[in-house]
Amino acid sequence: MAKHVVITGANRGIGLNLCHQYRAKGYHVTAVVRQASEELKALDVTIISNIDVANEGDIVALQSQLHGHKIDLLINNAGVFHNESIADMDFAAINQQLAVNAVAPIRVTHALIHSLGIDAKVAMITSRMGSIADNGSGGYIGYRMSKAALNAASVSLAHELKDKKIAVGLFHPGFVQTQMVNFAGDISPEQAAERLTQRIDELNLENSGGFWHSNGETLPW
């Protein structure tokens, strides 16, 4: 039977390209979106729409739509990116980033945990901007906080889920040419997705809880 991957934030950018990659590898792909793009609709994937990952009721709806479906891989990819500093502050944006980037991946994982069987994997698409050791330039207060919080929570998940034989990995995609960064970046979303699938293939119970760049380097906390 084909393996089943569930991907959030799947309508564009890295998430859309992860859908492509996993279809090409023969997976059954469930794409979770607020609203499906034409590019996503053109793929041979199952689409679950009207899911805002930061909305508790939407995650209950997601859970019921996936009830009884075994999941081999959950990729928490949806994210938002803003920039705040003391000189240019936006607390609403900070709260939104915490809700979408840090709390939502945990809420989604919690909602779907009974569908994740032995040897399933959870991939968190985080950012090296969540690394405190790597912060050499400052700014981006909310984004950095949110990804650092996601990293902290994911290591706890990795410990807790080891008994269930579920591995949890934290993956920085690279600086990727998507809408999030106004299509700047030094690699394409296709390349990022290809690298991420390789890194996710390498994730196992022994290295669970690790934090990697999609190029394979281990990142500092």
Ligand SMILES: NC(=O)c1ccc[n+]([C@@H]2O[C@H](COP(=O)([O-])OP(=O)(O)OC[C@H]3O[C@@H](n4cnc5c(N)ncnc54)[C@H](OP(=O)(O)O)[C@@H]3O)[C@@H](O)[C@H]2O)c1
């Ligand atoms: N691009 C980079 O250089 C880079 C670097 C490091 C980490 N990342 C991470 O990579 C992941 C994917 O980003 P991307 O570059 O592909 O950005 P993107 O093109 O902006 O895509 C972001 C995706 O997240 C979804 N999303 C945002 N808020 C959501 C919400 N509340 N509920 C449901 N879906 C939501 C968006 O859906 P809508 O279309 O509905 O808005 C979109 O599908 C993010 O976690 C990001 O932090 C990206």
